[in-house]
Amino acid sequence: MASSDSSPNTTTIPIFISANSLHSILTHNSLIQHFQSSLPKVSPTIHTPIRQSFEVSPSSSLLLMPSWSSSPSFPYMGVKLVTYFPQNSTLNLPGIHGSYVLFSSSTGQTLASMDGTVLTLYRTSCVSGLASKFLARSDSKVLVMIGAGALAPHLIKAHLAARPSLQRVIIWNRTMKKARDLVEDFSKSDEYKGVCFDSNENLEEIVKMGDIVSCATNSQVALVRGEKLKVGAHLDLVGSFKHSMRECDDEALRRGRVFVDNEGAFVEAGELVGAFKRGVIKKEDIVGNLVELIDGTKTGRKDDKEITVFKSVGSGIVDALAAQMVYENLQKLA
Missing domain, CATH: 3.40.50.720 (NAD(P)-binding Rossmann-like Domain)
Incomplete structure (x- = not known):
């Protein structure tokens, strides 16, 4: 599994990955294959607490999903922030919105932020x-x-x-x-x-x-x-x-x-x-x-x-x- 992490003495400029960029990079077939080949390898090294869910209103929630790797072969940690507003359907808006932030697990530097809704x-x-x-x-x-x-x-x-x-x-x-x-x-x-x-x-x-x-x-x-x-x-x-x-x-x-x-x-x-x-x-x-x-x-x-x-x-x-x-x-x- 290739590492794209920068060296400890290098300043990393975070990049923003839009929804359109995600659509151009991801295919369902390629991601299924990636999960199949990678999940058994990385699962023992990634720490993933059960998601935290906070009730914003009786029908709406804020969810936090962090994870971090303890292996140099997967030098990442990240957190996804998700809002769940089911009543948005009456406004012709999606009920779920999200952002994902990817960090280096060796330096803590921010590597990228991306559209968490599309990623999800x-x-x-x-x-x-x-x-x-x-x-x-x-x-x-x-x-x-x-x-x-x-x-x-x-x-x-x-x-x-x-x-x-x-x-x-x-x-x-x-x-x-x-x-x-x-x-x-x-x-x-x-x-x-x-x-x-x-x-x-x-x-x-x-x-x-x-x-x-x-x-x-x-x-x-x-x-x-x-x-x-x-x-x-x-x-x-x-x-x-x-x-x-x-x-x-x-x-x-x-x-x-x-x-x-x-x-x-x-x-x-x-x-x-x-x-x-x-x-x-x-x-x-x-x-x-x-x-x-x-x-x-x-x-x-x-x-x-x-x-x-x-x-x-x-x-x-x-x-x-x-x-x-x-x-x-x-x-x-x-």
Whole structure:
């Protein structure tokens, strides 16, 4: 893993990396590959406290996600600052905004600041895409996307990159116009000419069709009913990061082999916290995490009939890896 850190006697001029620059540097396929090759190597050396969440108002939050490396092979530390204002939808504004600052872990110098909102969209979706490489059926044909917010197109692209067998994407959203608009955007893209995109307002009906069901909402009521999941389905849960949030019911967890991105999900994810309290499942029932899937410590999908569930809440490790990839690619171009 290349180091772009400056020597201790060199003054580093921090750079700002805009959203447009991030889009030009990152692809979902390349970031999925970077996570797959790097996560097992760097995870033991990166310290990532559970994110700090502060309630700004009853509906709004400020989140802090720091991380730092203790290894010279990954000479970085960073912090992401995120604001969560779900009521922004009434103002036609994104509900999540963020900034990421990357530092040298050997000198403490600021190396770069970048658009944390776009960085989060890429890293979150690519974590889900990577998980689907291990947990979704290799012959998956239908992706059901629940939610049509800012994260939805990234999740769609990440799953398509991870599972090129996908032939159809069905989008559902509470406001169906957003789903139809997203369908129109994808249908215009030359990149996905071989994929059929459509929307459907009958949520229960399309859940039954999904080989992969991906959820990115701030719902506080279960949207996916486990009894509706087809045999062999993979359920990808991305939205919840508070105890009050919930995207699937207990039956989905009961039917599936459940994996998490990291152990932060045990204390943050509303689906899991609620299921633990109700005695539906125990922490010991969680099969494994993303690093264990990658390094083979835990077996992913065992056969074509089992249901798999992946719950992600995000972590400073994947933030740091995504920021590292962006920064080092820019350094090569300098």
